[in-house]
Amino acid sequence: MARLSRRAFLRIAVLAGLGVSVAALERVSRPVGLGNYLRWTTRGELERIAGRPAVIALGECPTYADDLAGRLASLWHQAEMPDVTGKRVLVKPNLIDVIEGYPTTTAPEVVGAVLDVLTGLGASEIVVGEGSGFRREAEPVVESCGLAAELARRHVSFVDLNYDDPRPVPVEDGWFRHATNIWLPRHVREADLVVSVPKLKVHHWAGVSLSLKNLFGILPGCRYGWPKNMLHVNGIAMSVLGLYRLAQPVVSVMDGVVGMEGDGPLFGTPVPHGLLAVSADPVAVDTLCARLMGFDPNKIQYLWLAAWAGVGQAKRLDVRGGDVARFSRTYQPPPS
């Protein structure tokens, strides 16, 4: 029997190693596809190593009776938010449903204050919009949560994104695996800027419901139904990031004055947190807020995925507004 030379052995070993690596790569990338996997991994590494730090401005606000507009204007400036002069802006609060006794929705006072800030900064057209996941018609939610009065006072329109003349938009970046297009409402398609104004909440499926999860409300129910099961079938984490990519540019103003812990997003318990957070990078602000709620962002699937795939900045955070520790709480996680 011929003896294997050292050189031949090394060749075989290298080829075997390559084969194992390719097989492993194929296996690990199978759920998202090899192309997406390589692109996201590379982008994520670049973001971690050389990405621009994301600025987040934190502010204390013990009650909704405070000067919210004044505080938010200051935070908006500190967070180096984009210029809105002459822009069409869609303000997207979380109005998933109104359930008596539970702080399910973004406080109307915070939405009103955001409108004041945007008006003061010269936005040319501002509308507030939501496509509730648990109501066929948004108007009763807008009325009963108190937002209608805030809008009427400022002569700002509300648009029900569930019925807002949806049109198909090509999927970007591979986040919707079984669709080439996603139908989006007119005011999302035509906005120069989307301001996500979520309520700081825990969420029984997503872990937390913050700026990015709030974007589930831009999917039109008249196409996808209620409560937008397609996003769950596609996977919550993938859908969260997919909608973010489609709706860009998206910035965030977080209502953490009163948060929600426990059985969120509907039946949780109020947490007097006293927090407002503003950032042009929703991934950054969600990552920080998850930490401030006492959760490890690496264990929140959509935040881990965003960090790994370089969708936004999750690692290099420039936090302004004082000591982060004073905003730290320990939220009760959702029941499992």
Added chain:
Amino acid sequence: MNANAFAFLQQAMTADGGWGYSLDQASSVEATAAVALAAQDDLADADLERSAVAWLRAAQHADGGWGMNKDDIESIWTTGWGVLALTSTGSAEDAVARGAVWLARMPALRVTDDELQEEFRRKLAVDPNLSGWPWLPDEASWIEPTALILLALAAAPVQGIAARSAEAARFIADRRCQGGGWNFGNPVMLGGNLPPRAHPTAWALLALNRVAPDLIRSEDLAALRTEAGRDGGSSALALALLALRTLGEDDPALASRLAGRQAAGGGWDGNPYHTALALLAGRGRLL
């Protein structure tokens, strides 16, 4: 009231002969089908129904289904509306038959894994073996599309759906909220009772009344009255009244609130879909 409402619908017709959810929107299958149903009224100009039927026929896909509008190439839950509307007009038997076959074959997600089934029982308090119809093919079943499609298939001449329809009726009964009525899908979320909502409750009652009236409980009607009153939106009030009147009941307070929401121009919320639902509520029957 009705003559004004039909005048509004006449004005709200889009250039392509259909109706959208508001005056400045493209025509949609749901709104146009609702108008087709509402237009079967002596007070309505015959053009309304003719136009709606023509639009729906033109919007039907080759596979028999309908999308959200004419630009939507995927067949989805709105096929229930298409079949229901064309069945009621009695003028498009071929289109109805193709639509009904598509609905009968529309696949719904089934949970077969033992562990997942147990999780569904524990977290959502549902029987995971029961299935109805989804909003989009291959998704989970929900109350409204299940009820809508049950009604469409009960009205359309299609064979071989008895077993699926019977299971769908059991699916609806299984998803009943504690105290009566229905939320959009499951009645419980991780141990917390979800409240009934007016829209799915009205649809569930309309469907059960047609295919399995024995499954209706008086508490469902009470939940519908309460929730429609609490919601107060035009579509909630209209659907609730439509369901109650179909079941031989009424609610003057809800009727008065709905009437109070009609604008001087004859429409509700400037929305042809809401207006058609209000007209159907006034008539007291869907078909």
